[in-house]
Amino acid sequence: MADELELLRRADPVPAHGPHYGDGPLDHNAERRLAALLNERPAVRRRPRLVWSLAAGTAAVVTVLTLLLSGPGTTPAVAAPRPLTIRADATPVSLTELAERAARQAATQAQGAPKLRKGTHVQSWSMGMSDDKPPVTLPEERVVRWKADGSHTELVVATDPRHPGRPVLRDDGGAPHLVEDGHVLTRHSYPPSWSDAPPESTPPHDAARLRAYLQEAAYTRTPLTTPELLDTIDELLDHWTLGARESAALARILANTAGLRPVGRVTDRLGRSGAAYEYRSAGTRRLLIMSPSTGQVLGLETVFTKADPQYGVKAGDVMDYSAWMR
Amino acid sequence: MSNDEIFAAAYREHYWAVSRYVARRLDGRAGEVEEVVAEVFTVAWRRRADLPESPLPWLYGVARNCLANAVRGHGRRRRLVHRLGNDETAHGRQIVDSPDAEAPGAWVHEALARLSEADQEVLRLTAWEELGIDEVAVALGCGSRAASMRLHRARRRLRAEIDRLRPALTTGPTATKEHGHG
Numbered sequence: 001m002a003d004e005l006e007l008l009r010r011a012d013p014v015p016a017h018g019p020h021y022g023d024g025p026l027d028h029n030a031e032r033r034l035a036a037l038l039n040e041r042p043a044v045r046r047r048p049r050l051v052w053s054l055a056a057g058t059a060a061v062v063t064v065l066t067l068l069l070s071g072p073g074t075t076p077a078v079a080a081p082r083p084l085t086i087r088a089d090a091t092p093v094s095l096t097e098l099a100e101r102a103a104r105q106a107a108t109q110a111q112g113a114p115k116l117r118k119g120t121h122v123q124s125w126s127m128g129m130s131d132d133k134p135p136v137t138l139p140e141e142r143v144v145r146w147k148a149d150g151s152h153t154e155l156v157v158a159t160d161p162r163h164p165g166r167p168v169l170r171d172d173g174g175a176p177h178l179v180e181d182g183h184v185l186t187r188h189s190y191p192p193s194w195s196d197a198p199p200e201s202t203p204p205h206d207a208a209r210l211r212a213y214l215q216e217a218a219y220t221r222t223p224l225t226t227p228e229l230l231d232t233i234d235e236l237l238d239h240w241t242l243g244a245r246e247s248a249a250l251a252r253i254l255a256n257t258a259g260l261r262p263v264g265r266v267t268d269r270l271g272r273s274g275a276a277y278e279y280r281s282a283g284t285r286r287l288l289i290m291s292p293s294t295g296q297v298l299g300l301e302t303v304f305t306k307a308d309p310q311y312g313v314k315a316g317d318v319m320d321y322s323a324w325m326r
Numbered sequence: 327m328s329n330d331e332i333f334a335a336a337y338r339e340h341y342w343a344v345s346r347y348v349a350r351r352l353d354g355r356a357g358e359v360e361e362v363v364a365e366v367f368t369v370a371w372r373r374r375a376d377l378p379e380s381p382l383p384w385l386y387g388v389a390r391n392c393l394a395n396a397v398r399g400h401g402r403r404r405r406l407v408h409r410l411g412n413d414e415t416a417h418g419r420q421i422v423d424s425p426d427a428e429a430p431g432a433w434v435h436e437a438l439a440r441l442s443e444a445d446q447e448v449l450r451l452t453a454w455e456e457l458g459i460d461e462v463a464v465a466l467g468c469g470s471r472a473a474s475m476r477l478h479r480a481r482r483r484l485r486a487e488i489d490r491l492r493p494a495l496t497t498g499p500t501a502t503k504e505h506g507h508g
Contacts, residue, residue: 004485008438008453011431014349021345021359026338033364034337037371038330197394219369219391220376221467228372 039283039308083303083318084266084287086276092262093275093292095255102248102295106205113244114296114326116203118146120238123161123270124322127313128171134312136169136176140185144239150192156185162269199236205245207252214253226259226279230286234300237324244294251295260288270323274298280305284319299323333374336381337367343382343455347389350454365392383457383464390447390465437487445480452477 002010014021026034093101106113125139139160146152158168158179167178170185195201198217204210215224218232233250236242242250254260260277266289268274274289283306289299302319313319327335344366349359366389370377378384438446451457451465463473 004481004488005449005453007434007488008449008484011434012350012454013431013435014346014454016343016346021342021349023342026341029360030337030341033367034334037337037367038334218372219388220373222373222376231372 039311083316084268084276084289084301086264086266086287089262089264089275092264094262095251095257095260095277098275098290098292098295099248099251099255101293102244102251105294106244106248109244114242114247114294116205116243116246117241117326118202118239119144119152120241121325122238122322123159123325124320125160125269125318126320127317133176135317136171137318138171139168142238150194152190152193154186154188154190156187158183158185199232199239203236203240203242203246205243205249207249210246210249211253226257227281227286229253229257230279230288230300233288233297234322237297237322241324241326242296247294247296250297251290254288254290263287265292268299268323269321270325272298272323282306289323297324329374329377332377333371336370336377336385340382340385341367344385344389347386347455348393350450351393362389362392378464380461383461386451386455386457386465387467433491434488437484437491440487441480441483444476445483448473448476448480449484 016022121141121143123139123141125137127135127137139158140156141159141161142154142156144152144154158170159181160166160168163181165181168181168183169176170179170183171177198213201213203213211224214229214232214236215221217235218224218228220228224232240246254277259279261279263276263278266274266276266287268289273292275292277288277290279286279288283304285303285305287301287303288297289301290297299322301321304313304317304319305315307313307315341363345359345363348362348366352358352362366385369388369392370381370385373388376384438449441449448462448466451462455465457465459474459477460470462477463470466473466476468476
């Protein structure tokens, strides 16, 4: 009888010379994903990437309808939204100062301070791109609530708080269409589940341990680079609503992160006042928005700084934006 | 070559090998496989500065984490666990016939499934991904000596399970004593 490794080899469920996944040229999807990565455009997200492309004001619905009626191949009918406006601040709050404020906040308000809570409440706008259609921006609100027994619910609705009551653009099934404001996209209840792996496991409230946690959440054994850290914070806040102590630890990590520059104040898309910190990389600019008093992360915006005509993207278009709430 | 060019070359060269790695662990379900493979290369893209000269074992390591995450992740979790645990029929359809038994894949898989996840992975990396021990070490994120020892022990345990499941074969004329119970 053959040895055990040979037996196992013969039982390979997906052999290299089998009918599926055999070596050869990439297929269309694989090529498309490679092109997206090389263009610095994340192609995979755990939740749909929302995009900002509705024109402001009353023109929004008209332009959406133009898009719907004119179809692909024409000039993008849905104008890209404007990035947040930064108001220059003579003395912008440094992240070090912000981290100290956050630590004081966590220490002095121990009783009444916000507590860590599993689940999230996030409003987001994501740009959906393809190589044969204009980009579209899809706004949605997502609420995830965990219960004491380990079960949780997830509710996702199409809504744009900047345009209450107006129809909202969706891109389900590949064809952009309008749905009413507040239209329920998904509503799920999940039975009790448990995981000891970040970002499902409880985030620590000590900066060093939180840093290790984020590194594990990003599947890397090397310290996170600044863009990796921002991606992972996005991931973390899509799973957890941080308490004052965790926000303070996160602010401390950010204070020790290279390349984040205080640029001034903003009013975010939910009307909240925030201190803005910018990180620039090839092709994009990330803007991290934090509460100037508590150090809580309020939002993260990614803006294209280079046009990409292949995808109908212009410099200044917002690729995605998340605003986290309690 | 720049990091981006090196990444693109690795992507083209290893896309299908990574797909097979993922498919072997997800019962070859095309929809899930493509999604997980896309995530593997997204993670690899973020870490492209770390891409080693021989990237495939490293990519398998990334894929292992992505698969673990896919299984843990809420939403997909129940579905994947169910598929990973219960889909005997998918195995049966795809297994290559072996000359020395009527449906050898099924019982070899059953023997494999009785081992710990760590034992299974070192065996799969060796037999299915055909990695050498140094490459297995990279994929598992451990030293070569540790990988070698893990493989040795896992082989003994697999052999024991095979013997338990197929006593008739192992006591036959072609059975080899040295591969006996460990």
